[in-house]
Amino acid sequence: MTYAPLRLEDYDISPTNGFLPTKPPLKRLLDPYYEPWEQIMDRFNQYLLAHHIRPLVRKMPVLDTSKLTTEAEYQRAFTILGFMAHAFVWGRNGAVSEPASEFLPASVSIPWVTVADYLQLNPVICCAAVCHWNWQILDEDAEDLMNIDNLGTIHTFSGSMDESWFYLVTTAIEAKGARGLNAILSAISGVERNNTELVTHALNAIAQSLNEANHILERMYERCDPYVFYWKIREFLAGWENMAEAGLPYGVLYEGVDDTDTFSLDNWQSLIRRFRKYAGGSAAQTPLLQAFDIALGIKHYPTGHLGKQSTVAEARNRLREQGVPEPPPANSYLVRMRDYMPSGHRRFLEDLAATCRIREYVLLSCPDTLMHIGDASDPRVALRHAYNGCVDLLKAFRDKHIMIVTRYIIMQAKNGPSITVRPVSPVSNHYIPRAEQSQALTQASAHPPCGGRLGGDSLPADPTMYPQTNTGSSYVVSKGTTGGCPAATTTAGTSTSLEKGRLARKIDDNSVVRGTGGTDAIQFLKQVRNETAHTKL
């Protein structure tokens, strides 16, 4: 097989900023046509705080995306439509909260889906939207432009410094990851040329990049308060998959996109099949950590099935007999997270997996016997030490990350909120956009699909849920008009339990804490960490 070196620029990867764009993202779409979007973003936090987002988004015109020209414009459009969409779906959180909306108005969904198609992304908030395309440089003359202390965010949901810092930690890690990515390509080239010194040197550069990532990750505690993160920020980043407990049992219907043709109202399934389900934003969508995994030959198995790394003999045999590297990671969650990465980055991970044989090279160059002799001056021993140093640092990163998840999610969920929660307004913000759908809902209330979600059979209130269920509140869904859309009408005067829990809620000691992607967070993360540790040679 001829060796064709990978080139970062073929995958929209910046040699200086890694998976971030080389130039800072746009802070505004300059074409005045897009002012209706930008004007909402100008006062986004205030609108969200004052409960104005939903009415404003409903009133917003459906804009044509054909006036977007550059990649940067598409990225900005994707990001701001994502902020508006998630603010709309999740409503304002905090002490007074709205129920989640299962419907996304056409004003957002139509352009968002078009832009997402162009960028080959799912129309949902992802790491790229909030961390890759949402930063600015504070001092253009700074020595290290991409140092975390020289970065700011462009948008946040909460308007808090905590949320900015939460995003910026990932942004800064991505920027410093550029060194690691260049080093990975250099290590691959060293392997191809059978140049042990070059591979060792490149592995040491990967280690530096990982070291920087570790230092930046530890700084999360400095300016992002775990309480604020869990109770005020995280909810907005949630997607609409596995979110039944948060009030979205079927996901979200993208109006104007998925409800344009006629569908049978006799059949509830035909309506709910149109609801989209997507995982929420998570730094698990950063391609950087997956790139390090692939480069170091770390394999991840389905959660609950701890696999084993191949032995020297297995790797040698595979190489000799098949001439192919190890198969790509098989943890379905991590693989699935690639669908939430920009297409070039996704492609890079695939091509990297097909090209990279660093671990096999180290294994074959420095067998165990040589390691046992331990002559550090032997270049083959130095190579293996360099490789192991990288694995140690990646494992250390995952140890720190598990500590963070414990403090920012697990402990918060177990401790519960420190504020009293007020019932939400008695009139639901749930609305059904079409008169026909209200019929479907009325029918559905007679034959509720999921334990009576929409009918008079209220689900029992769970006293541990935060915030709404604490209040035991229920809704009368009333008729009304919202931006030209007739609101839902259920059987007159029927109390429904449309109101559900939220992602941010108190849980009891025995419950599983799920990530924004719906995983059993700690079990998954510990397995990924252990698989990393087991890769050491």
Ligand code: HEM
């Ligand atoms: C307050 C800070 C953070 C919290 C609470 C947090 C939480 C989580 C959770 C719950 C998961 C499990 C899967 C999921 O739900 O998506 C996860 C996965 C992951 N997170 Fe974070 N995260 C934080 C910061 C970061 C940062 C700064 C990075 C690095 C850029 C990062 C990188 C990852 C990666 C790569 C995974 C996939 C598992 C792995 O490869 O180890 N996270 N995170």
